[in-house]
Each structure stands twice: as structure tokens, then as C-alpha cells.
Amino acid sequence: MKTILLAVMIGIWATGAMAHSPLDATTPANDATVTEMPTEVLMDFKGDIRLTRVSITHADTHTVDMDLGDQTAFTQEFVLPIQDMGAGTYVVEWRGLGDDGHALNGTFSFIVE
Known part of the structure; x- marks a missing residue:
């Protein structure tokens, strides 16, 4: 009986985890080093999401809301314009709502030489 209960709990947990829409890829790629400042950031999710806030921090000094x-629709791909703040490390922090109703968030970064 304990084995069946454990199997059901794992199945429910796994189904819930797969229902989320994590960030699949970005351009520039996470932890990439680029020689030119990009004019936009591409965010590609594994499932539909609606972004609610995206901010970018440059070299731990300036934070700007993108x-x-x-x-504002639920989709998998977002292309956001980005301001050139010079060479250094850029950290993009995002928040959103998955189409399954779960709040999602995350970060990625890249370096401009």
C-alpha cells in the first residue's frame, strides 16, 4: 500500500513539474560573451507563458525595466529591445505566468566585451 501511495505522489509531482514552462533558450545565450551589444534579447520558453516583468542589471549598478x-499574450517566444549600457555583465531577471496558472521567474546573464 505504501508503494502505491508513493508511486501516486511521484506521478502527481512529476505531472505538475512538467506543466510549468521553463526558459528553454536565450539569445544571447546564458553566460555567453559577445563582442557587440545586442539590440534585442530573445527568450524562448518550453511552453506558453505571459511575461509580467523583465528587468536588466548592468554590472551590478544600473537596473532598468525592459x-x-x-x-502580453501567452506565447513561447519573446523579443525585447535592450538598451546599450556599455561593456560589462548584463543580468536579465524575468517574471511571468504560465498558462497553467503558476508563477514563474528566473535569470540569465551575458557579457559584452
Whole structure:
């Protein structure tokens, strides 16, 4: 009986974990070093998500909220314009809502030489 209960609990947990829409890829890629400042950031998720906030921090000094524009629908891919703040490390922090109703968040970074 304990084995069946454990199997059911693991199955429910695994199904819930797969329902989320984690960040699949970014351009620039996470931890990438680029020689030119990109004009935009591409975020590609494994499932549909609606971004609610995206901010970018440059070299631990300036934090700017990125313009989400009209990208308010549930989708897998977002292209956001980015401001050039010079060479250094950029950290992008995002928050969103998965189409399954779960709040999601994460970060990725890249370096501009």
C-alpha cells in the first residue's frame, strides 16, 4: 500500500513539474560573451507563458525595466529591445505566468566585451 501511495505522489509531482514552462533558450545565450551589444534579447520558453516583468542589471549598478510593449499574450517566444549600457555583465531577471496558472521567474546573464 505504501508503494502505491508513493508511486501516486511521484506521478502527481512529476505531472505538475512538467506543466510549468521553463526558459528553454536565450539569445544571447546564458553566460555567453559577445563582442557587440545586442539590440534585442530573445527568450524562448518550453511552453506558453505571459511575461509580467523583465528587468536588466548592468554590472551590478544600473537596473532598468525592459519594455514589454504589446507582448502580453501567452506565447513561447519573446523579443525585447535592450538598451546599450556599455561593456560589462548584463543580468536579465524575468517574471511571468504560465498558462497553467503558476508563477514563474528566473535569470540569465551575458557579457559584452
